[in-house]
Amino acid sequence: xxxxxxTTTLWRPTGPKELDVVRELDWRAWPPRLPEQPIFYPxxxxxxxxxxxxxxxxxxxxxxxVTRFEVESDFLSRYPVQQxxxxxxxxxxxxxxxxxxFNTHIVGRIEVVHEFR
Numbered sequence: 214x215x216x217x218x219x220t221t222t223l224w225r226p227t228g229p230k231e232l233d234v235v236r237e238l239d240w241r242a243w244p245p246r247l248p249e250q251p252i253f254y255p256x257x258x259x260x261x262x263x264x265x266x267x268x269x270x271x272x273x274x275x276x277x278x279v280t281r282f283e284v285e286s287d288f289l290s291r292y293p294v295q296q297x298x299x300x301x302x303x304x305x306x307x308x309x310x311x312x313x314x315f316n317t318h319i320v321g322r323i324e325v326v327h328e329f330r
Contacts, residue, residue, distance in 0.1 A: 220283035220320050223255035223305070224262035228274035232325070235280070240323045242316035246309035253312050255282075257294065257303040259326075267329045279327035288318040 225243070227235070234244040246253055256262045262279045270277025292305040307315050 219286040226262045226265035228270045253307040254304045258301045277329040282323040283320040285318040
């Protein structure tokens with residue numbers, strides 16, 4: 214009997230272009246960062262992800278989405294939680310060059326849980 218690894222739920226606010234690429238990757242991986250994006254930052258609080266998608270992505274991209282996904286907890290322990298503001302504004306900062314490895318530790322599929330236009 215195989216034991217499923219312990220996972221951590223993460224959220225990612227995203228715009229329509231990034232979401233299109235996630236769809237092309239069969240909802241199982243995040244696309245490589247652009248040159249001006251040195252880190253990939255999933256967040257640990259759904260409300261924080263909603264705020265970014267609704268208030269930033271809609272303004273800049275015409276639509277914002279909140280995705281939810283699971284990542285192996287043991288793997289995530291290498292990334293200290295970053296407090297980017299208030300108590301619930303918590304992120305993980307994954308260097309762009311580590312994103313391919315990060316993607317291999319996603320368990321299941323990335324799913325859209327909120328949409329704003």
